[in-house]
Amino acid sequence: KAGVTQTPRYLIKTRGQQVTLSCSPISGHRSVSWYQQTPGQGLQFLFEYFSETQRNKGNFPGRFSGRQFSNSRSEMNVSTLELGDSALYLCASSLGASGTNEKLFFGSGTQLSVL
Amino acid sequence: QQPVQSPQAVILREGEDAVINCSSSKALYSVHWYRQKHGEAPVFLMILLKGGEQKGHEKISASFNEKKQQSSLYLTASQLSYSGTYFCTGGGADGLTFGKGTHLIIQP
Numbered sequence: 001k002a003g004v005t006q007t008p009r010y011l012i013k014t015r016g017q018q019v020t021l022s023c024s025p026i027s028g029h030r031s032v033s034w035y036q037q038t039p040g041q042g043l044q045f046l047f048e049y050f051s052e053t054q055r056n057k058g059n060f061p062g063r064f065s066g067r068q069f070s071n072s073r074s075e076m077n078v079s080t081l082e083l084g085d086s087a088l089y090l091c092a093s094s095l096g097a098s099g100t101n102e103k104l105f106f107g108s109g110t111q112l113s114v115l
Numbered sequence: 116q117q118p119v120q121s122p123q124a125v126i127l128r129e130g131e132d133a134v135i136n137c138s139s140s141k142a143l144y145s146v147h148w149y150r151q152k153h154g155e156a157p158v159f160l161m162i163l164l165k166g167g168e169q170k171g172h173e174k175i176s177a178s179f180n181e182k183k184q185q186s187s188l189y190l191t192a193s194q195l196s197y198s199g200t201y202f203c204t205g206g207g208a209d210g211l212t213f214g215k216g217t218h219l220i221i222q223p
Contacts, residue, residue: 004156035213042213043213045213101145101164
């Protein structure tokens with residue numbers, strides 16, 4: 001069974017540009033969550049999609065958005081990039097909506113560098 | 116609100132024991148533990164669902180005190196493979212919020 005796939009693996013952008021990251025969950029998983037990871041801050045929750053609907057959203061500005069398609073694949077978009085957006089972006093999939101008893105399976109992440 | 120983990124970092128010799136603590140200011144329905152090795156994705160360790168529940172896998176176990184909103188991860192007779200960053204996360208209606216992590220270094 002294939003794991004969670006994130007593309008691209010590395011990305012270099014300049015300030016002001018926008019970027020789209022992609023996440024393909026494990027087959028059969030309907031929930032995809034996105035996290036931003038930076039040194040010292042751990043995993044910061046961005047948002048979660050379940051059956052194409054945004055279920056929860058973290059405390060990030062509106063420049064961060066996402067969507068989920070009918071095949072459960074998800075994309076995350078960041079517009080008007082800032083230097084502080086440089087981070088590892090991880091997505092995780094789970095069978096059901098994340099919360100009490102769902103195990104998350106993480107992808108390897110997309111390392112975004114903003115110059 | 117992120118769960119608070121302690122200690123932030125710990126260095127051990129192979130064979131020593133370690134305890135990592137996690138506490139939350141909000142009500143938790145469950146506690147999850149994940150481990151991330153350098154350059155790799157976080158990997159699930161265990162979920163604790165009930166207050167006072169203890170779970171274990173080989174030499175790694177955990178407890179969850181629902182009344183105190185606290186959980187502890189116990190690593191017994193640590194092995195080199197235990198090195199990494201350990202994250203706790205609280206499960207609730209608004210999804211999972213991870214702590215900042217505890218860096219564990221095991222030296223031979």
